[in-house]
Amino acid sequence: MIVISNPTAIANEINTIHALFDRGLELFHVRKPEFSAEEIKTFVTAIGLKYRNKLILHSHHHLAEDLGMNRLHFSEKMRKQIDSETLYHYNEKRIHLSTSIHTTEAFNDLRIFFQYAFLSPVFASISKSNYQSDIDLLKAIENRTNFNTKLVALGGIEAQNIKKTLDAGFDDVALLGTIWNTNQPIKNFELCQQIVLLY
Known part of the structure; x- marks a missing residue:
């Protein structure tokens, strides 16, 4: 299971990230689009060296080597x-x-270099108002032909719809709004984690 950072700085963020890792979080995406290098x-330094191999950098990729990071994420625009x-x-x-991709066709066309891709928004976004797909992505992935790359569901993912998402054929899920747009981030993470582990 993957968690993506809140796009902007929020109170108690580093402590929450540490608590998520302590509870078994596998990968954490550092996505702060407005942050300077x-x-x-x-x-990243505040998160600490202990978790460095579990962090994925979304921007300022040139920092990766100095920070000892070996995971990079490319937006759709950057990938092109x-x-x-x-x-x-x-x-x-x-x-x-x-x-990141937004259609099954784009996912099927991905080159083998990418380990996984976020397909979004699978459900109406929790963190972005009025952000949802025009098509049913749960149905659209029936046309999946790329099995070299893991397909990760993003957008509106919460405990109530994770099983349905995995049943539809997604390999994993990514959490954003269900963690950061709530006053119970750790509880929500644990609820989602239990469902994924039991799947």
Whole structure:
């Protein structure tokens, strides 16, 4: 199970991240689109060296080596601008890559360099108002032909719909709003985690 950071700084964030890791969080995406390189460096340093191999950097990728990070995420826009030579370079350096997509067709066309991809929004977003897909992504993934890349559901994921999501064919789920848009982030994480572990 994956958790994505709140896009903006919030109170008690680092303590919450530590608590999530202590409860078995596997991967944490550092997505702070408005953060400067220096702010990203400070944020990652605050999370601590202990968890560095579980962090995925969404922006300021040039910081990864200095920070000792070997996981990078590419937005759809960034992915379209990256060339094969760069992807091969990351592959040779054993950098784990993930990306974001919004259609099954785009997922099926992904190159083998990406370990997993977020397909979103599967359900109406919790963190973004009026953000939902025009198509039923649970049905659309019946047309999946790419099985080299893990398919991760994002958007509106919460305890009540995780089983339905995995039943539809997703390999994993990513949490954002159900963690950060609530006053019970740890409880919500544990509820979701129990369902995934029992699946």
